[in-house]
Amino acid sequence: MTAPTAHPPTPATGATVPAAIEARHLTKRFDGLTVVSDMSLAVDNGEMVGLIGPNGAGKTTMFNLLAGTLTPSAGEIWIGGREVSGEPPERRISHGVGRTFQIPRPFAEMTVLENVLVGAQGQQGERLFANFLRPGLVRCQERAALDKARDLLDFVTLSPLAHEPARVLSGGQRKLLELARVLMADPQVILLDEPAAGVNPALLEVIIERIVALNAKGKSILLIEHNMDMVSRLCSRVVAMALGRPLAEGAPADVAANPAVIEAYLGGGV
Numbered sequence: 001m002t003a004p005t006a007h008p009p010t011p012a013t014g015a016t017v018p019a020a021i022e023a024r025h026l027t028k029r030f031d032g033l034t035v036v037s038d039m040s041l042a043v044d045n046g047e048m049v050g051l052i053g054p055n056g057a058g059k060t061t062m063f064n065l066l067a068g069t070l071t072p073s074a075g076e077i078w079i080g081g082r083e084v085s086g087e088p089p090e091r092r093i094s095h096g097v098g099r100t101f102q103i104p105r106p107f108a109e110m111t112v113l114e115n116v117l118v119g120a121q122g123q124q125g126e127r128l129f130a131n132f133l134r135p136g137l138v139r140c141q142e143r144a145a146l147d148k149a150r151d152l153l154d155f156v157t158l159s160p161l162a163h164e165p166a167r168v169l170s171g172g173q174r175k176l177l178e179l180a181r182v183l184m185a186d187p188q189v190i191l192l193d194e195p196a197a198g199v200n201p202a203l204l205e206v207i208i209e210r211i212v213a214l215n216a217k218g219k220s221i222l223l224i225e226h227n228m229d230m231v232s233r234l235c236s237r238v239v240a241m242a243l244g245r246p247l248a249e250g251a252p253a254d255v256a257a258n259p260a261v262i263e264a265y266l267g268g269g270v
């Protein structure tokens with residue numbers, strides 16, 4: 001394991017306190033096609049930041065880079081003052097970063113509760129030798145994980161469906177399950193990819209409330225969302241991007257009124 005590198009000032013704020021998560025001049029190319037180009041952004045501890053932009057802007061690609069499922073072609077990723085650019089997704093999770101997927105794909109035949117348990121990390125039960133040497137501890141941890149998964153299902157209002165197969169869930173309920181799964185690993189930084197897409201108005205309020213509650217508990221959140229009303233309600237700061245590049249950054253109302261942002265949305269046909 002490499003020692004933490006001294007943290008230079010964050011580009012977004014100029015502060016010397018390390019950001020919870022930070023992208024510095026990230027670029028991603030696929031076979032010569034540049035889909036993210038020189039993108040920088042930072043989420044401070046306990047902050048909730050919106051990431052907006054028209055379809056194809058590169059928002060999900062930014063999440064894949066931040067979560068480690070893609071390796072940047074150039075640029076750096078920092079988590080809490082430590083550079084993690086080359087580390088795989090499991091390491092990001094152990095650094096406290098969790099992400100939801102734009103299109104949740106739960107294990108359809110597993111129960112809702114079992115799908116939440118999939119998000120458990122660092123359990124002794126995952127280690128072969130611990131299973132042999134400390135079975136009591138493993139059983140105890142399994143019980144703790146089960147209790148936690150039940151609490152999380154309660155938190156996302158899915159407890160009544162705990163023992164149903166995940167295939168019965170609606171699109172909105174899948175988004176809530178996705179949130180519970182991610183929370184199993186106790187992330188400090190949560191990347192939410194369109195948590196409200198395709199969600200009916202009643203469930204939307206539940207999702208918004210739960211995101212507010214997580215932020216109130218000190219979680220740092222980066223939120224991709226097309227619903228600008230929701231972004232304005234939740235985020236103090238918004239970063240807008242289009243065609244892989246940064247467009248504007250600031251208070252939601254200012255970014256929404258920015259001519260370059262309006263032009264990007266009109267040009268993108270959104």
Ligand SMILES: Nc1ncnc2c1ncn2[C@@H]1O[C@H](COP(=O)(O)OP(=O)(O)OP(=O)(O)O)[C@@H](O)[C@H]1O
Binds near residue numbers: 035
């Ligand atoms: N693995 C890949 N190979 C080639 N091109 C890709 C790959 N992944 C994404 N892209 C391209 O990168 C661009 C950005 O895609 P991305 O999914 O990041 O956009 P987005 O901002 O999340 O859009 P949306 O709002 O529709 O979800 C798109 O043009 C997409 O086709």
Ligand SMILES: [Mg+2]
Binds near residue numbers: 059060102
């Ligand atoms: Mg996307």
